[in-house]
Amino acid sequence: MxxxxxxxxxxxxxxxxxxxxxxxxxxxxxxxxxxxxxxxxxxxxxxxxxxxxxxxxDRLIMRSVYTTLLVSLLATVIATAAGTFAAIGFYSLRRRQRAVLNTVNNIPMMNADIVTGVAMCLFFVAFFTFWGDFSVWFNGVQSLVVLPERLTLGFGTLLIAHVTFDIPYVILSVGPKLRQMDKDLVDAAQDLGCTWMQAFWKVILPEIKPGIASGALTAFTMSVDDFIISYFT
The missing domain is CATH 1.20.5 (Single alpha-helices involved in coiled-coils or other helix-helix interfaces)
Structure with a gap:
């Protein structure tokens, strides 16, 4: 044996x-x-x-590397902050409401990259068309503020796309750490005189720090690895 x-x-x-x-x-x-x-x-x-x-x-390759790293770092910082507070918001909801939002949060992770890329491209094109009509009307009724009448795909849309598909991974990483945390700790901190933000920095953040780090690393990895969504946006 x-x-x-x-x-x-x-x-x-x-x-x-x-x-x-x-x-x-x-x-x-x-x-x-x-x-x-x-x-x-x-x-x-x-x-x-x-x-x-x-x-x-090779200037073209080095410029591409610079753009990749810049977009990934910015998207990671923004998605980590937004995803952390979104996860805290999910945690404060009732179980049924939280389950619905978690299902919606999982959709971008289950979608194929080509579907997400095409959908975001169509969204940006539709928004640009609406913005062009609105800016023409707005510039025609006043002259104090002149809005640009033409928007195009570029660094801004690329960053928005990366933040959008990075946030669900951060929420998925932070959520379990929040559920492992003792709910009475926040109430005890507030009873002792802490504001909500003080309770967040001194109680919640140390408890969920591993989840935040894991979510940030996952977001950065997904952002660096992505090509299809970046190509369409």
Whole structure:
């Protein structure tokens, strides 16, 4: 019986090692051959930094990297703040209301990226059309404030799209930590003289900090990884 148990444990460890090897070996090979002097991914021609030198001198690629990181960082900060307070709002609702909102919150995560991207693109186009008609009318009835009559897809719409699909992941990460927290702690803090914001900073935030960190990391990862929604917005 002990031999069978030891054999099963060995097989489990071997299988886990093979899974990790299958997942990370291609990445490791790409890293190694990125220092290859030649342009082959199979034949090693010698160590060189020429490919990295070409990469960092390519303005288009570096501009893309800068835009990617800027959008991801801004979206992560905004989505983390909004998602945290949204999760607290969900937590304060009744169970039935919270269940409905959690179902709605899960929809963006279950949708295919192409569906979300096309839907947001259509939304922005419709809003731009409405804004153009409104700004023409508004500029015609007064001259103190001149509104732009034409809006286009760009950095702003890209950031809005990333914040929109990042918020559900933050809510999903913060929600369980709120449910694990003792409800009486906030009431006790307020009974001792804390305002709601003081109770939030001194009681709620330390309790849900792991969930916030997990949600922020997930939001940043999803934002960096996304291409399809970014392409449409």
């Amino acid at each position: 002990m031999k069978r148990h030891a054999g099963g444990r060995t097989f489990s460890r071997l299988f886990t090692g093979l899974v990790f090897l299958f997942l990370y070996a291609p990445i490791f090979l790409l890293i190694v051959f990125s220092f290859n002097k030649g342009n082959s991914n199979i034949v090693w021609s010698g160590f060189s930094l020429d490919w990295y030198r070409s990469l960092f001198h």
